[in-house]
Amino acid sequence: MKRVVVEKKILERNDESAKKIREILKNKGVFALNFMASPGAGKTTIIEKTIEALKDNYRISYIDGDLDTDRDASRIKKLGIDVVQINTSGACHLDADMVLKALKQVSLDCDILIIENVGNLVCPATFDVGANKNVVILSVPEGDDKVKKYPVMFNVADVVLLNKIDLLKFLDFDVEKVKKELKEINPDADFIEVSAKEGYGLDRWFEYLKNLIANSSLL
Amino acid sequence: MHEGAIAESIVDILKQVMDDNNLKRIVRVRLKIGKMSGVMIDALLFALEALRSEEDVISQTAFDIVETDVKAKCNICGEFYEYSDVSEVVMLCKKCGMPLDIIEGKEMEIVDVEGE
Numbered sequence: 221m222k223r224v225v226v227e228k229k230i231l232e233r234n235d236e237s238a239k240k241i242r243e244i245l246k247n248k249g250v251f252a253l254n255f256m257a258s259p260g261a262g263k264t265t266i267i268e269k270t271i272e273a274l275k276d277n278y279r280i281s282y283i284d285g286d287l288d289t290d291r292d293a294s295r296i297k298k299l300g301i302d303v304v305q306i307n308t309s310g311a312c313h314l315d316a317d318m319v320l321k322a323l324k325q326v327s328l329d330c331d332i333l334i335i336e337n338v339g340n341l342v343c344p345a346t347f348d349v350g351a352n353k354n355v356v357i358l359s360v361p362e363g364d365d366k367v368k369k370y371p372v373m374f375n376v377a378d379v380v381l382l383n384k385i386d387l388l389k390f391l392d393f394d395v396e397k398v399k400k401e402l403k404e405i406n407p408d409a410d411f412i413e414v415s416a417k418e419g420y421g422l423d424r425w426f427e428y429l430k431n432l433i434a435n436s437s438l439l
Numbered sequence: 440m441h442e443g444a445i446a447e448s449i450v451d452i453l454k455q456v457m458d459d460n461n462l463k464r465i466v467r468v469r470l471k472i473g474k475m476s477g478v479m480i481d482a483l484l485f486a487l488e489a490l491r492s493e494e495d496v497i498s499q500t501a502f503d504i505v506e507t508d509v510k511a512k513c514n515i516c517g518e519f520y521e522y523s524d525v526s527e528v529v530m531l532c533k534k535c536g537m538p539l540d541i542i543e544g545k546e547m548e549i550v551d552v553e554g555e
C-alpha cells in the first residue's frame with residue numbers, strides 16, 4: 221500500500237476556468253457582475269432596470285443562467301441587449317466552464333457583462349464564475365433571518381441589494397438586523413436598499429455601479 | 440445539491456492521481472472540507488456513494504473527511520478567533536472592530552490517498 225500526498229483543491233479546474241474568464245474580460249475591458257439570489261428575489265427585474273438606466277452610456281451583454289425557460293432571456297432581449305441563455309438543465313448553480321462556453325457566444329464588445337445565476341442562495345456561492353463583483357439580492361418577503369441562515373452566500377457578496385422595500389410596511393422585517401448581521405459575516409460588503417418596482421434607491425445603485433466601473437478601469 | 444458537482448470533481452482528480460502514480464486501486468481518500476466552504480458533508484458523502492457504481496476509480500474507496508473550523512485573525516491586534524459553528528461566525532475583531540482575515544474554513548481539498 222502506498223500513500224500519495226495530493227494536496228489539491230477540489231475545485232481547481234473551476235478556479236482555473238474562472239481565471240481564464242477574468243483574463244478574457246480584462247483584455248476586452250469588460251466589467252462582469254454575477255447576480256445571485258433566491259428565485260423571485262428580483263434579479264431579472266433589477267437587471268432590467270439597470271440596463272434601462274445605463275444602456276445609453278454603456279454597452280451591456282447578458283448571460284442568463286436562471287433555469288431552463290427563456291422567460292428571463294426574452295425579457296432582457298426586448299431591451300435590445302445581446303443575450304446568451306445557458307441551458308443549466310436542472311443544475312443548481314453556474315460554474316466557470318458554463319460561463320466560459322457562453323462567452324464564446326455573447327458579444328464581448330461591451331462595457332458590462334451581467335450574469336444572472338441560478339436562483340438559489342446556497343449552491344452558486346461555492347463556484348467562482350470569473351466575475352469582477354458578486355451582487356447578492358435579498359428581498360423583504362424572504363424574511364430578515366437570511367444572512368445568518370446563508371452565511372456562505374453573504375460572505376462572498378461584494379454588495380447586497382435589499383429589494384422590495386416597498387413591502388416593508390406590510391411585513392415584520394428588521395432592516396437594521398440584516399445590516400448588523402451582514403456587517404458581522406462580511407464587514408466589507410456594501411448594502412443598498414431598493415425597490416425595483418417603485419424605483420426607490422435605484423439611483424443609488426446605478427451611481428454605485430458607475431463608480432465601481434470607473435474605479436476598475438483605473439486599475 | 441451542488442455536492443454532486445463537487446463529487447464529480449473529486450473523481451476527476453482521483454483518476455489523474457491514479458494515472459500519475461500507477462495505482463490500480465484507491466482504498467482511502469482524505470478530504471479536508473472547511474465549515475464555511477458551502478459543502479454539506481452528508482450531502483457530499485451521499486453524492487460520492489451515488490457515483491460509486493458508475494466510477495470504477497472509487498468502487499472500493501473509503502472517504503475520510505476532516506471538517507475544519509473557521510479560523511480568523513485580526514491583522515491589527517493579532518487576536519485569534521475560532522468558530523465551530525458557521526452561524527456564529529463574526530468577521531469583526533471584538534477588540535478593535537476591524538475586519539478579520541480568514542485563515543481556514545473555506546477550503547475544499549484532497550489531502551492524500553492510499554492505494555496500490
Ligand SMILES: Nc1nc2c(ncn2[C@@H]2O[C@H](COP(=O)(O)OP(=O)(O)O)[C@@H](O)[C@H]2O)c(=O)[nH]1
Pocket residue numbers: 257258259260261262263264265266339383384385386387414415416417418
Ligand atoms: N413588490 C415588489 N415586487 C417586486 C420587486 N422587484 C421585483 N418584484 C416582483 O417579484 C417577482 C419576481 O421578480 P424577478 O425579477 O422575476 O425575480 P428573479 O427570479 O430573482 O429573477 C416579479 O413578480 C416582480 O415583479 C419590488 O421591488 N417590489
Ligand SMILES: [Mg+2]
Pocket residue numbers: 263264265286292336
Ligand atoms: Mg430571473
Ligand SMILES: [Zn+2]
Pocket residue numbers: 513514515516517518532533534535536537
Ligand atoms: Zn483586533
